[in-house]
Amino acid sequence: MDNSRKKYYLTTPIYYANSRPHVGSAYTTIVCDVIARYKRMCGFDVAYLTGTDEHGVNIERAAEKLGISPADLVNRNQQIFRDLWRLLGISYTDFVRTTEPRHAVAVQNLVRRTQRVSPDAIFKRKYEGRYCVYDNLYVSDTPEPADCQICGRPAELISEENYFFRLSAYQEKLLQLYKDQPDFVQPDFRLNEVKSFVESGLKDLSISRKTIKWGIPWPGDPEHVFYVWYDALTSYMSGIGFVDGETNSKKDSERFKKFWPADVHMIGKEIIRFHAVYWPAFLMAAFPDKKLSEYMPGRIQAHGWLLFEQEKMSKSKGNVAYAEPIVKALGNDALRYYLLREVVFGQDGNFSKDALITRYNADLANGLGNLASRVLAMVQQSLDGVVPVLDSVPDPALMGFGDEVSTSPVLVRAKYEKYDFAGALSDIWNLVARVDLFLAERRPWVQPNNESEKKSRGVILYNALQALYLITPMAHPVIPDATQKIWEQLGQPGTLADVRIDQLQWGGLKPGTRIGKPEGVFPRADKKEILERIETMENEIRNPGSTQPIAPSADSAPTAPIIPAVTGAAAAPATPAKISIEDFAKVELRAGVVKSAERIQGADKLLKLLVDIGDEVRQVLAGIALSYAPEDLVGRKVVIVTNLAPRKMRGLESNGMLLAASVGPDGKPVLCTFAEDVPAGAKVK
Numbered sequence: 281m282d283n284s285r286k287k288y289y290l291t292t293p294i295y296y297a298n299s300r301p302h303v304g305s306a307y308t309t310i311v312c313d314v315i316a317r318y319k320r321m322c323g324f325d326v327a328y329l330t331g332t333d334e335h336g337v338n339i340e341r342a343a344e345k346l347g348i349s350p351a352d353l354v355n356r357n358q359q360i361f362r363d364l365w366r367l368l369g370i371s372y373t374d375f376v377r378t379t380e381p382r383h384a385v386a387v388q389n390l391v392r393r394t395q396r397v398s399p400d401a402i403f404k405r406k407y408e409g410r411y412c413v414y415d416n417l418y419v420s421d422t423p424e425p426a427d428c429q430i431c432g433r434p435a436e437l438i439s440e441e442n443y444f445f446r447l448s449a450y451q452e453k454l455l456q457l458y459k460d461q462p463d464f465v466q467p468d469f470r471l472n473e474v475k476s477f478v479e480s481g482l483k484d485l486s487i488s489r490k491t492i493k494w495g496i497p498w499p500g501d502p503e504h505v506f507y508v509w510y511d512a513l514t515s516y517m518s519g520i521g522f523v524d525g526e527t528n529s530k531k532d533s534e535r536f537k538k539f540w541p542a543d544v545h546m547i548g549k550e551i552i553r554f555h556a557v558y559w560p561a562f563l564m565a566a567f568p569d570k571k572l573s574e575y576m577p578g579r580i581q582a583h584g585w586l587l588f589e590q591e592k593m594s595k596s597k598g599n600v601a602y603a604e605p606i607v608k609a610l611g612n613d614a615l616r617y618y619l620l621r622e623v624v625f626g627q628d629g630n631f632s633k634d635a636l637i638t639r640y641n642a643d644l645a646n647g648l649g650n651l652a653s654r655v656l657a658m659v660q661q662s663l664d665g666v667v668p669v670l671d672s673v674p675d676p677a678l679m680g681f682g683d684e685v686s687t688s689p690v691l692v693r694a695k696y697e698k699y700d701f702a703g704a705l706s707d708i709w710n711l712v713a714r715v716d717l718f719l720a721e722r723r724p725w726v727q728p729n730n731e732s733e734k735k736s737r738g739v740i741l742y743n744a745l746q747a748l749y750l751i752t753p754m755a756h757p758v759i760p761d762a763t764q765k766i767w768e769q770l771g772q773p774g775t776l777a778d779v780r781i782d783q784l785q786w787g788g789l790k791p792g793t794r795i796g797k798p799e800g801v802f803p804r805a806d807k808k809e810i811l812e813r814i815e816t817m818e819n820e821i822r823n824p825g826s827t828q829p830i831a832p833s834a835d836s837a838p839t840a841p842i843i844p845a846v847t848g849a850a851a852a853p854a855t856p857a858k859i860s861i862e863d864f865a866k867v868e869l870r871a872g873v874v875k876s877a878e879r880i881q882g883a884d885k886l887l888k889l890l891v892d893i894g895d896e897v898r899q900v901l902a903g904i905a906l907s908y909a910p911e912d913l914v915g916r917k918v919v920i921v922t923n924l925a926p927r928k929m930r931g932l933e934s935n936g937m938l939l940a941a942s943v944g945p946d947g948k949p950v951l952c953t954f955a956e957d958v959p960a961g962a963k964v965k
């Protein structure tokens with residue numbers, strides 16, 4: 281371990297492993313990755329922790345629904361998280377799972393230590409109140425019905441004996457902490473919310489559960505398991521080696537000693553209370569003998585939400601976009617750039633695939649990508665691929681660049697430091713535009729007539745190359761893949777991650793350097809085609825193993841049969857995975873009668889149907905408009921999947937899916953129906 285460098289430790293939330301990650305969870309992880317990469321480029325030794333929160337009722341129930349054990353569920357899902365982080369180029373250094381034995385030991389030891397050093401902090405009493413199993417929040421300490429303040433769902437009644445944490449005793453200490461560390465909660469307006477919450481009085485908090493099995497057993501009282509938030513928050517310590525005591529390996533305890541406390545816990549705004557109130561209080565009780573700077577995290581940084589059609593993107597609402605299809609269709613940098621450029625950090629931001637592709641084309645393909653390939657191609661063609669050796673290094677200001685070139689590294693760094701990612705990117709892309717303009721004015725592509733014009737072309741390209749040499753590392757934390765390629769094309773050895781962003785200077789690209797082979801880094805994207813590809817892959821994630829009867833597009837609906845056998849297996853894998861009868865039984869199929877059908881404006885392939893399924897009439901959007909006229913469908917018997925999560929398309933909700941065979945090379949949908957009479961609502965099995 282290199283102890284000579286300054287350390288920096290940051291964390292993402294430890295994500296619930298009850299389902300796969302979506303663009304919302306990817307957002308926090310990408311933001312942390314940008315910070316981690318930036319800090320490394322400033323010379324810091326960075327520990328970046330992420331992981332999965334694998335205990336609790338929500339996990340227990342999700343597993344039950346799928347008919348598998350909680351352990352199987354979390355094993356499977358944590359791998360999906362890891363795979364996605366790899367795909368997104370996340371440079372985390374540590375991954376913690378709350379079901380790991382090292383973590384359980386750490387949690388038990390933290391509570392043992394607390395009982396030893398702060399004997400009044402933990403006590404046992406009966407709890408009766410309302411609890412939200414989705415957010416693991418004690419919603420109210422009375423038995424009257426109440427809705428969760430985070431997700432709005434009705435909370436469940438709990439009545440059991442629990443271990444309690446005496447949070448009420450920490451009110452003054454917490455208020456003092458917010459005074460002593462004024463940056464402890466960021467942004468400032470969140471600190472004000474936290475302060476008012478604490479000032480309004482704190483109630484003691486139950487930190488164990490008795491009626492749950494899937495958790496870490498309480499030391500010496502294994503009928504109880506830990507409250508998931510006590511468990512999960514402690515992973516910020518266990519994830520970098522905290523065990524507390526005899527069982528630490530030397531390596532672990534050195535790592536913990538070096539990196540703890542965390543510099544930043546990055547979180548979404550909905551979990552601020554757990555981080556800015558409970559967590560510091562738990563730590564105060566565990567380390568009353570230590571100085572604040574020795575154990576208290578530096579900052580709780582809360583960001584806003586990614587919204588999808590004005591609502592929080594969340595797995596419970598089912599309105600999620602997935603990162604994998606976007607990365608597979610457009611590359612890793614596209615998603616990273618879009619999220620950091622478009623969302624003003626700290627505030628809520630809308631997520632739109634359409635806007636993402638527009639940004640990609642405008643800023644990456646036509647912007648940086650085009651600039652790099654034009655400049656490098658000109659250097660290759662007219663300067664034999666060598667950075668020109670000039671009589672004297674021209675001052676960029678005199679070259680018409682203005683001051684922005686030489687001062688930009690300082691300004692951009694200041695914005696990264698403030699987590700103003702959109703601002704940093706805007707400055708970098710202003711520079712890209714400035715260089716474009718400079719080239720348009722100086723026209724280095726015009727064949728020189730004499731020696732002086734030839735020299736002047738060399739000077740122009742020299743300047744453009746120097747600008748690229750600055751732009752590339754500055755953009756690297758956000759778009760690591762393309763910038764590394766441009767770096768190599770600039771003839772630079774090694775990895776950009778090792779370049780010191782705080783030492784960048786105009787003129788750093790050495791005259792005489794032989795540049796690499798110019799190659800495009802951001803091919804232009806055809807919006808319609810890319811949207812179609814993304815949607816096809818999203819459907820596959822939503823309905824694994826499904827086949828698409830029609831080439832999906834932005835307006836296509838999930839009409840695809842979800843059971844390969846029913847599809848005629850036209851596009852099914854050669855050997856579809858075998859499923860058990862229990863797996864099949866999870867799909868609820870019913871006979872339905874189409875009551876009405878109409879086209880949807882602006883969506884060529886979609887029809888909006890109302891389908892009678894016996895006890896209710898469902899609105900279903902189906903991508904069958906190219907094969908069926910709406911009037912031909914009314915009265916028709918169809919087979920409908922009735923237990924699919926609702927989905928929004930074109931602002932309309934689709935609440936079911938029609939089964940269809942996929943016919944011919946184009947996968948023309950042919951609706952499944954019945955030869956004999958069946959009543960609406962009849963079960964199909």
Ligand code: ME8
Binds near residue numbers: 292514
């Ligand atoms: O809360 N926009 O886990 P979780 C932006 N296990 N960020 C979003 C988002 C959205 N629409 N949706 C999710 C938990 N996130 C606990 C944490 S930590 C000790 C325990 C991000 O899987 C955001 O960072 O529900 C949010 O706080 C986190 O995912 C919630 O993840």
